[in-house]
Amino acid sequence: MKTTPSIMAGIGLKIPAIFFSVALTFLGLLFITFFIGRVVPIDPVLAAVGDRATPEVYERMRIELGLHLPLYQQFWIYLLKVFQGDFGMSVLTANPVLKDIQRVFPATLELATVATAIGVLVGIPFGIIGAVFRGRWPDHILRVVSLFGYSVPVFWLGLVGLLIFYGRLDIAPGPGRIEVFYEGMVDPVTGLLVVDALLAGEWDICKNALAHLVLPASILGYFSTAYISRMTRSFMLDQLEQEYITTARVKGIAEWRVICIHALGNVRIPLITVVALSYASLLEGSVLTETVFAWPGLGMYLTQSLLSADMNAVLGATIVVGGVFIGVNLLSDLLYKIFDPRARM
Amino acid sequence: MEPLLTVENLQVSFTSHHRTVDAVRGLSFTMGREKLGIVGESGSGKSVTARAILGLVGSPGKVEAEKLVFDGQDLLAADPATWRSIRGRRIAMVMQDPKFSLNPVMKVGAQIVEACRAHSKMSRTQAREEALAMLRAVQIRNAERVFHLYPHQVSGGMGQRIMIAMMLITSPDLLIADEPTSALDVTVQLQLLAIMDDLVSQQGMGLIFISHDLHLVASFCDRVIIMYGGQVMEVCDAAELQNAGHPYTQGLLSCMPSIDRKQQVLPVLQRQEAWLNKM
Numbered sequence: 001m002k003t004t005p006s007i008m009a010g011i012g013l014k015i016p017a018i019f020f021s022v023a024l025t026f027l028g029l030l031f032i033t034f035f036i037g038r039v040v041p042i043d044p045v046l047a048a049v050g051d052r053a054t055p056e057v058y059e060r061m062r063i064e065l066g067l068h069l070p071l072y073q074q075f076w077i078y079l080l081k082v083f084q085g086d087f088g089m090s091v092l093t094a095n096p097v098l099k100d101i102q103r104v105f106p107a108t109l110e111l112a113t114v115a116t117a118i119g120v121l122v123g124i125p126f127g128i129i130g131a132v133f134r135g136r137w138p139d140h141i142l143r144v145v146s147l148f149g150y151s152v153p154v155f156w157l158g159l160v161g162l163l164i165f166y167g168r169l170d171i172a173p174g175p176g177r178i179e180v181f182y183e184g185m186v187d188p189v190t191g192l193l194v195v196d197a198l199l200a201g202e203w204d205i206c207k208n209a210l211a212h213l214v215l216p217a218s219i220l221g222y223f224s225t226a227y228i229s230r231m232t233r234s235f236m237l238d239q240l241e242q243e244y245i246t247t248a249r250v251k252g253i254a255e256w257r258v259i260c261i262h263a264l265g266n267v268r269i270p271l272i273t274v275v276a277l278s279y280a281s282l283l284e285g286s287v288l289t290e291t292v293f294a295w296p297g298l299g300m301y302l303t304q305s306l307l308s309a310d311m312n313a314v315l316g317a318t319i320v321v322g323g324v325f326i327g328v329n330l331l332s333d334l335l336y337k338i339f340d341p342r343a344r345m
Numbered sequence: 346m347e348p349l350l351t352v353e354n355l356q357v358s359f360t361s362h363h364r365t366v367d368a369v370r371g372l373s374f375t376m377g378r379e380k381l382g383i384v385g386e387s388g389s390g391k392s393v394t395a396r397a398i399l400g401l402v403g404s405p406g407k408v409e410a411e412k413l414v415f416d417g418q419d420l421l422a423a424d425p426a427t428w429r430s431i432r433g434r435r436i437a438m439v440m441q442d443p444k445f446s447l448n449p450v451m452k453v454g455a456q457i458v459e460a461c462r463a464h465s466k467m468s469r470t471q472a473r474e475e476a477l478a479m480l481r482a483v484q485i486r487n488a489e490r491v492f493h494l495y496p497h498q499v500s501g502g503m504g505q506r507i508m509i510a511m512m513l514i515t516s517p518d519l520l521i522a523d524e525p526t527s528a529l530d531v532t533v534q535l536q537l538l539a540i541m542d543d544l545v546s547q548q549g550m551g552l553i554f555i556s557h558d559l560h561l562v563a564s565f566c567d568r569v570i571i572m573y574g575g576q577v578m579e580v581c582d583a584a585e586l587q588n589a590g591h592p593y594t595q596g597l598l599s600c601m602p603s604i605d606r607k608q609q610v611l612p613v614l615q616r617q618e619a620w621l622n623k624m
Contacts, residue, residue, distance in 0.1 A: 242445065243440055243441075243442070243445035243446040244445065244446055244447055244448040244449070246396075246401060246440065246446070247440065247446045247447065247448070247508075247511075248448070249399075249401055249432065250399060250401070250432055250433060250437060250438045250512070251432065251433040251437075251459065251460040251463055251511070251512075252428075252429045252430065252431070252432035252433030252434055252460075252463050252464060253429070253433070253459060253460075253463045254429065254463075255425070257459075262448050262451070265448065265450045265451065266448070266449065266450055269450070339450065340450060341449070341450060341495040341497070341498075342449060342450075342495070342497050
């Protein structure tokens with residue numbers, strides 16, 4: 001009797017190899033963002049001291065920021081600082097960039113996660129129905145619905161949503177993450193307002209935060225539903241043509257089993273990539289939606305920093321976005337190995 | 346004796362935007378619990394016939410027949426629930442290539458257990474025992490180990506044995522084998538046929554053996570149907586195949602290379618439109 005290997009080893013995960021590849025990717029990411037940040041014709045000194053500063057003040061600031069050193073030294077210093085969790089100070093908010101990101105990222109995370117959950121929970125069944133009823137009326141209806149979500153700009157949908165549900169019907173709360181009245185009433189533990197309020201046992205605040213989340217998350221979720229359902233439908237049609245589906249039918253099992261166990265068991269493998277990519281792109285922060293809903297997230301922070309030439313903040317936020325991409329990719333690799341026995345080499 | 350399967354004037358056609366393709370045109374045959382071979386070139390309608398008998402011709406295919414009766418049951422009038430009780434339980438099918446006909450993300454054991462439990466209220470452990478016994482019956486030595494493998498981890502021959510085990514576990518009355526050995530190499534082919542032959546004879550079921558290999562069919566089956574262009578050219582006893590009268594059958598036979606007749610140029614198969622009944 002052989003000993004049972006750990007789950008990680010059982011699905012063929014090699015931890016050191018993964019660690020090495022992640023570290024390398026992250027280093028490359030830092031390298032590229034740093035040099036692009038230095039190459040762009042934005043003068044960080046000017047942004048800090050303003051255009052009316054004397055040459056002495058300007059020069060002193062340049063030395064203070066370390067910009068008089070050769071680029072590779074600047075990069076080395078930056079690297080060391082980043083590994084200590086120091087992304088420098090934001091000129092715009094006068095806070096450490098890391099602290100800013102800790103404040104804005106959870107807002108985006110909250111929105112993106114709920115939107116993706118909607119996309120998965122609605123989009124996958126829609127896609128399955130579309131494929132099963134291919135060419136018949138349920139398929140046509142779902143196709144029109146998802147084509148609409150796919151082609152209408154998100155910010156327009158957001159404005160119309162606000163106009164109807166907040167302006168006219170008054171059943172949804174207005175823009176923002178929470179009523180001004182409740183602002184700052186719960187200690188940020190995770191930064192996710194709904195979770196924090198729940199942890200603090202503040203039921204009203206939790207309900208309020210949740211209510212504020214519904215409209216923007218539904219609108220982003222509609223977009224991701226449209227995308228996920230289209231992809232699910234096409235993957236599903238592809239799988240339903242396969243011989244093993246005929247085998248399953250020959251066995252005389254119920255049709256729902258053929259579709260939900262046999263076909264979907266294979267469809268979920270390519271779907272991992274689709275969902276992961278759409279989640280990652282939402283985690284970048286959807287600037288337009290965040291602007292329309294006054295949602296203080298990463299997308300808004302990044303845009304504002306960029307507009308005011310706040311390079312430390314731009315670099316920091318970009319690295320976070322890149323890190324999120326690496327993380328989501330890692331997660332989808334892991335799911336691949338769980339769902340697809342052929343990937344466990 | 347009541348025949349096991351009666352097919353009368355079976356027509357299968359596929360309609361696309363611009364044209365209609367008639368895959369099977371007026372096929373008729375009856376069979377008992379015997380081994381019936383269906384031979385023909387690619388595209389002669391063999392596989393479509395098999396799928397029509399199982400009600401698995403999906404849209405845009407259309408199946409029509411004067412009679413399609415299996416063991417006294419009219420298949421033309423069968424609803425989805427009836428089909429489910431027939432498929433797997435009464436009629437099963439082994440397909441060409443186990444690489445494609447087994448679900449790649451499901452362990453083979455689970456796939457056999459599923460076939461077993463689809464038709465009987467059996468507990469999981471009981472079904473598992475049945476599946477293991479069935480794997481041993483198709484001469485898989487290490488049944489416990491194979492039970493936990495995924496399809497990509499087994500060889501083609503092993504995969505096809507698993508497929509046979511999965512299809513015979515419910516002891517159906519009719520097994521359709523649609524070119525079951527075409528994807529395997531020659532040494533494994535005979536092994537597999539021997540296993541299948543044993544089980545089919547033991548359980549006394551009918552077998553429709555679809556192939557393009559005349560010799561194989563002649564040595565394996567009782568009767569042979571020769572198909573061309575979706576129609577039956579000739580039905581003859583397998584033993585009498587060498588003396589078959591139809592020019593198409595003669596053509597097929599003379600196209601086959603033989604070790605005795607060395608360096609002989611093989612004739613090109615002649616096909617004549619006149620053999621097909623105009624409709």
